Amino acid sequence: MNLLRKIFFGSALIISLIMLTQPAALADEVLWESGLNLYIKITDQDNKTRPNQHPVTLDAKEIANALNAMEILEKRMIKEDEVNTVFSFQQATLLGQYLASGLQKARPDEDIVFALVSNKRSYVVIKETYYMAGRAFYADDRLHIIIGDYDKLPDKFRERAEASSGNTSGIHYFFDNGKRTKPSDFKQVLISKDGINNYKDESRIRRDWFVIDVKQASAAYVAAVEANKKLDPNEANAELIRQEAARIAKERREMRMEMARMRKEMGENQGGTPLTVEERLKNLEELKDKGLISGDEYDVKRQEILSDI
Numbered sequence: 001m002n003l004l005r006k007i008f009f010g011s012a013l014i015i016s017l018i019m020l021t022q023p024a025a026l027a028d029e030v031l032w033e034s035g036l037n038l039y040i041k042i043t044d045q046d047n048k049t050r051p052n053q054h055p056v057t058l059d060a061k062e063i064a065n066a067l068n069a070m071e072i073l074e075k076r077m078i079k080e081d082e083v084n085t086v087f088s089f090q091q092a093t094l095l096g097q098y099l100a101s102g103l104q105k106a107r108p109d110e111d112i113v114f115a116l117v118s119n120k121r122s123y124v125v126i127k128e129t130y131y132m133a134g135r136a137f138y139a140d141d142r143l144h145i146i147i148g149d150y151d152k153l154p155d156k157f158r159e160r161a162e163a164s165s166g167n168t169s170g171i172h173y174f175f176d177n178g179k180r181t182k183p184s185d186f187k188q189v190l191i192s193k194d195g196i197n198n199y200k201d202e203s204r205i206r207r208d209w210f211v212i213d214v215k216q217a218s219a220a221y222v223a224a225v226e227a228n229k230k231l232d233p234n235e236a237n238a239e240l241i242r243q244e245a246a247r248i249a250k251e252r253r254e255m256r257m258e259m260a261r262m263r264k265e266m267g268e269n270q271g272g273t274p275l276t277v278e279e280r281l282k283n284l285e286e287l288k289d290k291g292l293i294s295g296d297e298y299d300v301k302r303q304e305i306l307s308d309i
Helices: 002-021 060-069 089-105 156-164 214-229 233-267 277-289 295-307
Strands: 029-034 038-044 071-074 082-085 110-121 127-139 142-147 196-200 205-212
Touching: 029 089, 038 089, 060 089, 060 214, 089 110, 089 127, 277 295
Parallel strands: none
Antiparallel strands: 029 038, 038 110, 071 082, 110 127, 127 142, 142 205, 196 205
16 A cells, blocks of 8 residues: 555656746737727637748838738629728738738747727718638748638627616627638638638638738739829729729629539439439538638528439
């Protein structure tokens, strides 16, 4: 019994010494915060299979320019599709400043996460508050940004309930900052620009993941702004409309071609023989992953395929 007691206490002592010599987990380093829900901070990587190129020195203004250049095509239910920037001018300026300072001090196993807010018109005159959250890091000589929550509305019912109970500080939201391993619900189509692309993994394009050559995207943005200044207001507006219409038309053509190709493949393989149910379901899943069909369209078509069994 004495021998067992000695072994037990000896093992406990060794474990305690090991724990004391291990570095303590570091808390997130807050770069900027406002209230309960808005922040920019350094945190651990979400997936530590590959180190980032941190620390790195980037120019804050160039980052802001690149973020201002990021435009997406947003589909609308009751009106024409719209071209919008991913970030507002204020968000791009704020992120530019703190991404530059944060990436200078971040370790290779750390990312920068953020939660920001903006006001947008949801209807003709009504403005709504929207939250967005994401993750940023530098790898492969590019700035990477993954969008998690986007256009997330506040819980007004809960906020009113908290206010009526005497809570004047507001409520704390938990945001999705995006992940390397899983796409978020961000499905908007990126408009192709110099130095700005979507990330492509082995099987699909990640709509929620942007890869940015900061210097190239910034230079293209500055050149476009300067060129626009040389036009009179009427010409400038006409030129912007023409450019956006051309971009939208190009995106739509590419999407129609891709959908036609995929739908054809859903009916037959390269040899002209009918596809199996498994192959048709796989192609249908690929259409959904690429954002070429909606969830409802996916469900309807899936039932049609399964009904053929």
